[in-house]
Amino acid sequence: xxxxxxxxxxFSKRRNIRRVAxxxxxxxxFVYLAWRLTIFNEHAMxxxxxxxxxxxxxxxxxxxxxxxxxNYRHRTPLPAPPGFRVDVLVxxxxxxxxxxxxxxxxxxxxxxxxETWLLDDGRRPELKALADxxxxxxxxxxxxxxxxxxxxxxxxxxxxxxxxxxxxxxHIPQPHALDVTLGFFADPKVAMVQTPQDYLTPTRFNxxxxxxxxxxxxxSPSSTTSASRGGTSTTRRRxxxxxxxxxxxxxxxxxxxxxxxxxxxxxxx
Numbered sequence: 001x002x003x004x005x006x007x008x009x010x011f012s013k014r015r016n017i018r019r020v021a022x023x024x025x026x027x028x029x030f031v032y033l034a035w036r037l038t039i040f041n042e043h044a045m046x047x048x049x050x051x052x053x054x055x056x057x058x059x060x061x062x063x064x065x066x067x068x069x070x071n072y073r074h075r076t077p078l079p080a081p082p083g084f085r086v087d088v089l090v091x092x093x094x095x096x097x098x099x100x101x102x103x104x105x106x107x108x109x110x111x112x113x114x115e116t117w118l119l120d121d122g123r124r125p126e127l128k129a130l131a132d133x134x135x136x137x138x139x140x141x142x143x144x145x146x147x148x149x150x151x152x153x154x155x156x157x158x159x160x161x162x163x164x165x166x167x168x169x170x171h172i173p174q175p176h177a178l179d180v181t182l183g184f185f186a187d188p189k190v191a192m193v194q195t196p197q198d199y200l201t202p203t204r205f206n207x208x209x210x211x212x213x214x215x216x217x218x219x220s221p222s223s224t225t226s227a228s229r230g231g232t233s234t235t236r237r238r239x240x241x242x243x244x245x246x247x248x249x250x251x252x253x254x255x256x257x258x259x260x261x262x263x264x265x266x267x268x269x
Contacts, residue, residue, distance in 0.1 A: 002074075004074045004075070004196075005074050005076075007072060007074070008072055008073070008074035011072045012072075019070070022066045022070070025062065025066065026062075026063060026066065029059040029062060029063070030059075032055070032059075033055060033056065033059060036052055036055055037052075040052070077179065077180035077181070077183055077184070078183025078184055078186060079183050080112055080178060080179045080180075080181075080182035080183050081182065081183065081186065084112075084161075084162050084163055084182055084185075085115075085160065085161040085162045085163070086112060086113070086114040086115070086161050086162065086163045086164070086165065086178060086182070086234075087114065087115050087117055087155075087159040087160075087161035087163070087164050087165070088107045088110060088114050088115070088116045088117065088164075088165045088166075088167065088173070088178075089117050089119055089152065089155055089159075089164060089165070089166045089167070090103055090104055090107055090116070090117065090118050090119065090166075090167050090168075090169065091119040091121065091148050091151045091152055091155075091166070091168070091169070092118065092119065092120055092121065092122065092127065092169045093121045093122050093144075093147075093148070093151075093169075094122050095169040095170065097126055097127070097130065099169055099170055100118075100127065100130065100169050101130060101134075102172055103167060103168075103169055103170065103171060103172055103173070104116065104118055104130065104131070104134055104136060105134060106167075106172040106173040106174070107136070107167055107173050108134055108135065108136055109173075109175055110173055110174075110175055110176075110177050110178055111175045111176060111178070111179060112177075112178035112179055112182065114161075114165075114178065115136075115137060115159075115161065116134075116136035116137065117136065117137045117138075117139055117155060117159065118130070118131045118136055118137065118138050118139070119139050119140075119151050119152070119154075119155050120138065120139070120140050121140075121141070121144050121147075121148070121151045123140050139154070139155055139158060141154045152166065161237060162236070162237055162238065163182065163185070163234055163235060163236055163237055164234070164235050164237055165177065165178065165181070165232050165233070165234045165235075166232055166233065166235075167232050171197060171232065173232070177195070177232065178234065180195065181193040181195060181234040182234065185234075185236055190236070191235065191236050192233050192234070192235045192236070193233065193234045193235075194232075194233045195232060195233070195234075197232075
C-alpha cells in the first residue's frame with residue numbers, strides 16, 4: 001500500500017474530529033479579530049495597525065491551510081501505457097558531486113524506459129565523467145542565462161521525448177516515478193502531473209521517531225547528508241500553442257514550474 005493510501009485511511013478515521021476542530025479554529029479566529037479591533041492604541045496607531053495586519057495575515061494563512069486540507073483524496077495511479085518516449089532531466093550547477101551521483105543513479109534506474117539527461121550549468125569535467133560512467137546523456141551550454149530555467153529551456157531544444165520529468169540535484173527519484181504519472185496522460189486535457197516529495201535527513205532523531213520521511217513539503221535540504229525522495233512534475237511535451245518553454249524570472253526556484261503555454265486549457269484533477 002502506498003503512503004498516500006495509508007494517509008487516506010488514517011485521515012478518514014478522524015475526518016469529523018478534524019473538521020470540527022477546523023470550524024472551531026475559524027470561528028475563534030474571527031472572534032479574535034473582532035476583539036482586536038477594539039484595542040487599538042490611539043497613541044501608537046501605526047504600530048497597532050501593523051500588528052493587526054499581521055494578525056489578519058496569520059489568520060488568512062490558517063484558513064487557507066484548512067481549505068486545502070479539508071478533503072484528503074488518494075488518487076490511484078492509472079497504468080503507464082507502453083511506448084512513450086520520456087526524457088528525465090537533472091539540472092545541476094554547483095551541487096556536490098556525491099549528491100548529484102545519487103540523483104542521477106535514481107533517475108537512471110527508473111523502471112519505465114526513458115533517457116536520462118544531466119544538464120550541467122557548472123560545466124565541470126567531473127560531471128562529464130560521471131555521466132559517461134553512469135551511461136546518461138550530458139549537456140552543457142555556453143552561458144548561464146536565466147539560470148535553472150534557461151538550462152531547462154536549452155535542453156528542450158535538444159531532446160525529443162513525448163514527456164519530460166525534471167528532478168533537482170537533491171531529489172532522488174524512486175523506481176516507480178514514471179509508473180505513477182504517465183497513466184494520467186490518457187486524458188488529452190492533462191498537461192502536467194505533479195507528485196509530492198519527502199525530505200529525508202538521516203539523523204538519529206529521525207530514524208528513531210519518524211521511521212521514514214522526516215517531513216513532506218518542508219525546508220529543502222542543504223547538505224550532502226540530506227536528500228529529497230521523489231517529487232517532480234511530469235509534463236506533456238507537445239501541446240497546442242506558439243511555443244513550449246519554461247517561464248523565467250529572478251527567482252529560479254519559483255520560475256521552473258510553469259510551462260508556458262503547454263496547453264491553452266487544462267484540467268486540474
